[in-house]
Amino acid sequence: MKTRITELLGIEYPVVQGAMARIADGGLAGAVSEAGGLGIIACGGARPEWIREQVARARALTSKPIGINVMLMDPRASEVAELVCELGVEVVTTGAGSPANYMKMWKDAGVKVVPVVASSALAARMERLGADAVVAEGTEAGGHIGELTTMALVPSVAAAVSIPVIAAGGIVDGRGMLAAFALGAEGVQCGTRFLTVEECGVHEAWKEKVLKAKDSDTIVTGRGTGHPVRGLKNKFARECRKIEMAATSGEELEGMYAGSLARAVAGDVENGSVMAGQVAALVTERGTAAEVIANMVREAEALAGRSLGELAELNSRRARV
Numbered sequence: 001m002k003t004r005i006t007e008l009l010g011i012e013y014p015v016v017q018g019a020m021a022r023i024a025d026g027g028l029a030g031a032v033s034e035a036g037g038l039g040i041i042a043c044g045g046a047r048p049e050w051i052r053e054q055v056a057r058a059r060a061l062t063s064k065p066i067g068i069n070v071m072l073m074d075p076r077a078s079e080v081a082e083l084v085c086e087l088g089v090e091v092v093t094t095g096a097g098s099p100a101n102y103m104k105m106w107k108d109a110g111v112k113v114v115p116v117v118a119s120s121a122l123a124a125r126m127e128r129l130g131a132d133a134v135v136a137e138g139t140e141a142g143g144h145i146g147e148l149t150t151m152a153l154v155p156s157v158a159a160a161v162s163i164p165v166i167a168a169g170g171i172v173d174g175r176g177m178l179a180a181f182a183l184g185a186e187g188v189q190c191g192t193r194f195l196t197v198e199e200c201g202v203h204e205a206w207k208e209k210v211l212k213a214k215d216s217d218t219i220v221t222g223r224g225t226g227h228p229v230r231g232l233k234n235k236f237a238r239e240c241r242k243i244e245m246a247a248t249s250g251e252e253l254e255g256m257y258a259g260s261l262a263r264a265v266a267g268d269v270e271n272g273s274v275m276a277g278q279v280a281a282l283v284t285e286r287g288t289a290a291e292v293i294a295n296m297v298r299e300a301e302a303l304a305g306r307s308l309g310e311l312a313e314l315n316s317r318r319a320r321v
């Protein structure tokens with residue numbers, strides 16, 4: 001399968017494993033890259049020594065390209081930005097802000113830069129700054145989110161830029177991948193789908209919560225702080241919503257998020273922030289990273305060869321290819 005994304009990133013399949021703070025480590029990223037996708041090590045909140053270790057771990061699993069994600073609101077963002085060059089990773093994705101300050105350094109070092117965007121205006125700005133591609137992430141996604149849905153955002157971003165677009169938010173299988181390509185994408189990024197794979201080291205309690213989730217089981221918290229986050233409903237989320245309704249300032253809200261991801265990572269899925277996307281409802285299997293990627297690509301290609309009538313016929317029988 002050849003797209004501008006596979007060519008640009010030097011990968012076999014245009015499937016990117018999205019960064020997941022405190023979860024997506026070298027073990028997961030290495031497995032995804034070895035399977036032909038692009039694995040990304042999430043560096044939000046991470047110490048530089050941990051990042052070095054995880055890059056080495058991924059390199060031990062694969063000789064194929066890997067990526068690093070820099071959360072720009074992280075106080076250590078500039079330190080991580082420099083590590084990207086020092087460690088020689090092939091791709092950097094960025095979240096929560098503009099990577100303008102680091103763009104020249106990364107481009108000079110030959111790193112491919114792929115910012116995550118939630119609007120066409122930001123996508124166009126990233127292209128002007130020199131980005132190689134963008135991830136257009138819809139509000140269905142798990143983690144930090146924008147307002148627009150994948151369905152509305154992807155065609156809008158694709159119309160606004162000439163660099164390739166990777167769609168994210170609500171994609172777990174070949175149906176979603178094909179839909180994303182029909183909307184203008186040349187690759188997909190998935191987070192929630194990779195939470196339950198064998199190589200993902202997230203706590204078993206978090207995996208079980210994803211596997212059991214129904215379509216209405218996610219909730220957005222943190223709108224009042226300006227940093228909305230989608231996760232699975234639990235005691236923590238319900239408390240957050242209650243406090244948000246009563247709060248009069250963003251500062252009042254900030255405190256309750258401190259340590260919430262760490263609690264969930266440690267397995268406290270009632271009192272921690274269990275981030276996952278709306279599409280958790282469609283994640284009903286575990287599998288391996290390689291199986292996820294191979295099945296997604298196989299299904300998308302099998303569906304792509306059919307007429308709308310044939311697709312409707314499959315749908316009427318609730319049949320999958």
Ligand SMILES: Cc1cc2nc3c(=O)[nH]c(=O)nc-3n(C[C@H](O)[C@H](O)[C@H](O)COP(=O)(O)O)c2cc1C
Pocket residue numbers: 017018019020021022023042043044069071094095096116137140141142143144168169170171189190191192193274275276277278279
């Ligand atoms: C648990 C979790 C943590 C995430 N952490 C980050 C992060 O640190 N940086 C980032 O850019 N995106 C982060 N994301 C977003 C993913 O990289 C990806 O874009 C998103 O999950 C795609 O939508 P999906 O969940 O519907 O597959 C996170 C998503 C999840 C589910």
